[in-house]
Amino acid sequence: MKSFLLKTFTWWNSQTFGTQVWTWLYGEAVGEDEFGNRYFRTKGGKIDPSLGFERRWVIYPGYAEASTIPPSWHGWMHHTVDTPPTQENYTPREWQKPHRPNLTGTPGAYRPPGSTLAQGQRPRATGDYNAWAPGD
Structure with a gap:
């Protein structure tokens, strides 16, 4: 029952019931990435008029977070490339880093030195500005 209610009333938790029906009727699976995201297109690559x-x-697979789409699939999703990554022989270069989702708002977010959210002691002000005072 919980699964049915989640599919009916929440769009951010995997797929809705409507998306499931649309995919079943009109979609064909293209592939899956390392994060468990499944990619679809209209059957036979039919052009939508x-x-x-x-x-x-x-x-x-769970919470809908667009930043979990790797760059190779992002290009296909936005029609930058026509060939999905499952149909090409691509090997990443040694200098390429693995994809990481956007960590903003999570404990893993980047916090630069001096940020009030950063760990440790804040560095002292360097005096590189003059504070405003009335009458200046």
């Missing part, structure tokens, strides 16, 4: 190109969508 209202858009002028094929529809492409992703179903997240």
Whole structure:
């Protein structure tokens, strides 16, 4: 019952019931990435007359967070490339870092030195500015 209610009333928790039906009727699976995101397009790559190109969508395994889409799939989703990553032989270069989702708002977010949220002691002010005083 909980699963049914979540699919009916929440869009941020995986897929809604409507998306599940739409995918079943009109979609074909294209692939899956290392985060468990599943990618779909219209059956046979059919062009949507209202858009002028094929529809492409992703179903997240849990919480819908767009920053979990890796760069290779991002290019395909936004029609930058026509070939999905599952159909090409690509090996990442040794200088490329693995994809990380956006960590803003989480404990893993970047906090520069001097931030009130950073760990430890804040560095002293260097005196590189003059404070405003009335009458100046």
